[in-house]
Amino acid sequence: QKEVEQNSGPLSVPEGAIASLNCTYSDRGSQSFFWYRQYSGKSPELIMSIYSNGDKEDGRFTAQLNKASQYVSLLIRDSQPSDSATYLCAVNVVSSGSARQLTFGSGTQLTVLP
């Protein structure tokens, strides 16, 4: 079982809609959770960090964390074509032997249709 799982997509939403991206993780001791956005041919860019249960909002982005169910999600409100990218979920997996490492999901490709 992979430690961090995401639906690979592709996920398509119309412009102005809410895009919902999901990520599940296997290690209950995980403490830090991150969402990265990666445009084609570019490097990953950190867009959200979340450390405690509940919602964290930053502009059009909301990260949601539920440690009991071991999932973290990213909502993008009022989606724009410029949001079209691959979104990577990353988790600080403590059981990997070191809290110094992040484990990444394989990413969800999002397309926002004009």
Added chain:
Amino acid sequence: DAGITQSPRHKVTETGTPVTLRCHQTENHRYMYWYRQDPGHGLRLIHYSYGVKDTDKGEVSDGYSVSRSKTEDFLLTLESATSSQTSVYFCAIRTKQENNEQFFGPGTRLTVL
């Protein structure tokens, strides 16, 4: 861009040749990481460093070595490149001690023929 540069940005080499990739940071962060990214596999950790001369292996370290003789530079070496090492390589730095937020460099696209 968190003050990270990588060189070269693109490289084509032949099987069996040695290759060294360089990651340079300007902000004196302690932790530095090397990842590779391949279709279907996402980002996978190769090696990381937690200080000068302090390094550890990641998930896919076979065939790679690293060195860190100065805080600002983290080198990744493929001693004898193979076609399976064709990939995009990203360097990252960890900017905060209390969590593991990482910021990535622009990447190096390596092709091994």
